[in-house]
Amino acid sequence: MNAWTQVRVNRGVAAVLGLLVLSACLLVAAVPKVTQTAYDDALRVAMAGSDPSRADLVVVSKRQSVPQGPLTPAVLLEEDRSFRAALPPELRPVVTAPDTGDSHYVVRKNENPVISVDGQVRSYQYLNLAWTSGAERHVRYVEGRPPGAPGELDGGPLFEVALERRAAEEMRMRVGATVLLGGMQKLAARVSGLFEAAGPDSGYWRHNDALRRVMKVRKPGADTDDWYATGLVADAALPELGALYSNTTYRWVLGVDGPSVTTLRAPELVEAVRTFRGAVPVVLEGSSPGALDTALDSLLQEHLTRLRVAESLLLFVVAGLFTVALGVIALAVRLLAERMRHALVLMRARGASLARIAATTTGAVAAVAVPAGVAGYALSYALPGPLTLLVHLGPLAVVAATALLAAGQALAHRWPRTDQREDVATSRPSPRRITAEAAVVVLALAGTYLLRQRGLTTQTDERGFDPFLILVPAGLTLAVALIVLRCYPYPLRLAVRLAARLRPAVPFLGLTLAARARPAATLSVLILLPALAVAVFGAVVSGGLATTQQTSAWQQVGARARLDSALPITPEIVERIRRVPGVREVVTATRTVSLLRTDLQRVVVLAVDTRAYRDLLRAGPLTLPDAPVLVSPDLADRGPIELLGPSPRALTPGGIVTGLPRVYGGAPLVIAPPDGSPVNTVFLDGDDLDPRPLLAAVNLQDTQVTTLDGVLSGIAGAPFTATIERAFTVVTFALAGYALAAVLVALVTGGADRTGALSHLRALGLSTAQARRLTVLEISPMIVLTALAGLLLGLALPAVLGPGVDLSSYTGGLAVEVYPADLTTPVLLTVGLAVAAVLGAFVYAALGRPSGERRRPT
Structure with a gap:
């Protein structure tokens, strides 16, 4: 049998199946890309907001003796190149070139006490001397001139220095002032000019903040602050500055290009930084002691820890989404197999093997699923983000699972089939099925206990996330769905007894058909309940996050606004x-x-x-x-x-x-x-x-204003937090769409049997309007009871799983302990989905042909 022939004959069902496969492949490929982009944004925000000593690689050396030969910019550049040659291969692409970006090198003579300024004695003041590479690009002179070559005063070097304008005013040092400095060596400085920072927000000034402000330090036991200013010297003064080996510090800043540091690179960069930390003393051996001063590896490790928590939480919710998506695809595959049933029965009667039957069903489904999967995979490229392994394997897994579901439909043809009326009597589950369902319930309860005891997000930085615990929410919802599936006919049978006493026949017939649910209807319960439970869970958790973020912001501010002044x-x-x-x-x-x-x-x-x-x-x-x-x-x-x-x-x-x-x-x-x-x-x-x-x-x-709105927007607008909120929103809408599709596919799947039953009833006098009401009444109890169970489960999930989920990373460090009692959003979501499903059944009954042909009594 030609697979394309079956697709053309059942093109409506094939189109639905293709749309479901396309959406699932798009989600499984797009979600990793979008979330990976959010993770990279979070890493860039963390690096941009961190101190430069944490984000950049800084080699620090303190000279203990006079270096061999005069110190020149070329000598420092050569040492910079030696450090770059020792960089591990993983670090080289993320480090900026010399004198570009944040990369530069500094020589600074510290702890120079001021004796006098123009002959006036000063106390508690210090003037440090500093040379930095590329300083001319980062300063703008507002008075005087740049410093020149050093001279001599009273037998000691006289350095020309430039001071930041406000620092000079605070230190009371004007242009042309002569400053005598004390210490182990006789020094003097003359102020040649005043400057202002050009591009004060650049990384250069974040590394050299001492150049543009007066640092006030109170030593232990002192009653007065010591004031430290730093003067900038010229290139020509570098040999003299290098000869002052006492309290002289050399710093080579290897700037890290933040946008080039990605989450995918982070693990290897952590190891590379640790390797480079061990290589720096080897490079400096024989010249001066030194070490690598950076916290880039710690910064990346902190990000990876938050990342694993975020990934666990996303998988926590998205696992339910993909489970529901595959369930709806299974319904659509079953519907297509039902439409092919007569042809397959004829093939089987003519001697076709079971493998031939499986190849036919798989071929027809693959003819739809493969192009749809490729289309969904291609559409994912329209969204920004890196291409991870999951982006490629996710759609392939969806298509492969669809093919396996199609092959499984051949098991229904192991023996010759005859026309059956599944609406006449309910089928009894086999012992094997009962055992499997009981195992699902037991595993779900055990997983819930372990999740509460061990936690979903604890120790993820050392061990990663636990796949079993990730699947606990989906397993728990599936277990509750199985329980509802086994229990919901009992209240319906009670309703049937009550309806039997009524004069109209439609309520009795509709409730009777509902109690004798077909396999397609029962499968839709297994989809509708998890979809509602996960959607309601997401809405409740989003409300809990918003409430806790508000409380956290109040706890960080202490009012709607706080003003602090030194x-x-x-x-x-x-x-x-x-x-x-x-x-x-x-x-x-x-x-x-x-x-x-x-x-x-x-x-x-x-x-x-x-x-x-x-x-x-x-x-x-x-x-x-x-x-x-x-x-x-x-x-x-x-x-x-x-x-x-x-x-x-x-x-x-x-x-x-x-x-x-x-x-x-x-x-x-x-x-x-x-x-x-x-x-x-x-x-x-x-x-x-x-x-x-x-x-x-x-x-x-030195006055700072902190507002409640500013802190709250910072917490809620953080990339990780925004990603979780968007994930909850997308998952909620996707689950609602899949749940509605499941109900409609279930209606269509049972359409043939329903038409046969209604044809007999029409022969007994059932009108067209009554037949339509009967169709709606048949599906409505299942929707209402499943929606109610999904609502209750979704409301209970935060309390059941809450102790095992750490959401403090998304609330400004405050644990989510209380979820809001406002049920408006969960109830509206549940009622809206239930009403939409019932309306879909009504439209199907009104526009379709559920009444069948009127048969003549025989």
Whole structure:
């Protein structure tokens, strides 16, 4: 029998099968590409937001003796080339060329105390001397000129230096000023010019931040900060600078090109960085001690850990999607085999072997599935993303599974078949089938227990994800579907007894047909219930993520907006803040760091009016006990607290506060009444609070504004979080479409038997309208009961599986413990899908020919 002939004859069913295979292949190829792109975006965000010492490869060396020969840029460039030659092959493509990108090298003489400036004695000031390659491209002179060659003053070298304009103003060093420096060697410097940073956000300035600002450091036991400024010297001064071997640091920055670092490369890059770390001392041997100063391997390892968690969660949900997709494809294959049944029965009667029957069904299905699979695979190339192995193997696996399902249909022709009426009596399941179903239920329960005990996302960085645990949700939904499949005829039989007492015959007949469900209808239960359960689960988890993200943002800000300043905030500034548009309430506070007298533990002390602060928090999830002195849980059992510092205090806690310690990094927190100290923190409540007007109202340096909306958008907009949210959305819509298709395919599959039954009833006087209502009533109980079971299972899955799933990576570090009680979205999703399925049955009954031909009684 020609396979294409069967496809042409049953072209409607073939088109449905082809569409299902195409969509499944598109999903299985596109989802890995899209998610891989999101993973790469997350890695780029992590690298761009990290400190340069973490993202770039920095070789640091401290000279212990005068180098051989004069130090020149050519000598440093040659050493840079030696480091690059030692790079492992995996690192070379991601490292930028010398003096391009972030790559450069630096020589800096540190710890040079300022003795005097133009004859005026200075204390607590230091002027470091630095040379950097390519500095002329990164500075813009606003006064004076670039530094030149060094001279001599009182028998020591006199370096010409350029200072950043604001740093020079803070250090009170003008152009032309002569600075005498102390230390082991006699030094002097003359300010030749002032500059500003060109491209201040570049990686160059992130590595050389000391060049553009005054660093203030308080040494242990000191009462005053030491001020450090750094002056830039010329290329001509490099030989003299190299001769100052005391406290001289050499740095070669091998910049890493962030966009070229991808998630697929990350594992090999981690090993390559570790190999290079061991090679650096070998390269430096004989010249000076040094080491590789980078955390690129740690940064990539952190990303891989989050990646494995994200992959586990995505597989957790997508496994259910692919299970449902293959189930619908199985329904469509069964429908095509039913349409070919008479031809196959005739072939079997004429002596065709079972292998011949299998080849015929497989050929007809493959004639549709292969082109559809190729089309779905080709369409996936329209989406951006790298081509992974799963992109190629996924569609192939779908087509192969479809072919196996087609070959399995030949088992129905092991013995000669006769026309049967599956609607007359229900078939009894075989002992083998009952055993298989019981095994599925037992494995699902065991997997659920293991998932709760071991966790889905724990130890994924060391061992990877567990395939068995990944399949637990799909197995659990399948187990519940099997239980519903075995149990749902019993309430229907009770309804049949009640309907038998009614005068109309349609309810009795419809419920009777529903209770005697055909195999296609029972298979649709196995698809509809998991689809609804996973979709509802995704909706509930999305709601839980949104709620927890909101709570996490409140815990990180402590109000709708928080303003922190290193300088005192005066009452005049507070009044200006009150007049900023959108501000409704203002609560001032003083944040300090103190020590406990008992064990010298470091604690954060927030001096604030607790009552006013409690009123400001009334619109959020944070609450404060009604007491003037509060402590975090880690200080709850200490009793009275004595604080050391400039203003010692003895406090008696009156309550415990949770959540707020995260505002200050999770350190132990003490909330106490104001003690008259200068205000440095302001909590704000209002609408649409913009940081820019608030900063303008404060007008103080080193002031930072943190808003609730900004933190929340950062949490929700993170690439990993956005990927999970998009995955839930896509999976929900796809599952809804597959569930609806399953119901419609089941209706069409049982169309022939239904037509035969209705033909007999039409001969007994059943009208066309009654026949259509009978068709809808036959399918509706199965849809309603399955939808209700899917809704309940979807609502229970977060509570059942929640302890084993760590979602803190998507909520700003806060564990998801409470899922919202709002059932609007899950109920609307379930009702919408059930109504759509029932309407599909109604349209099928109204537009099709379910009534059959009216037969004449014999």
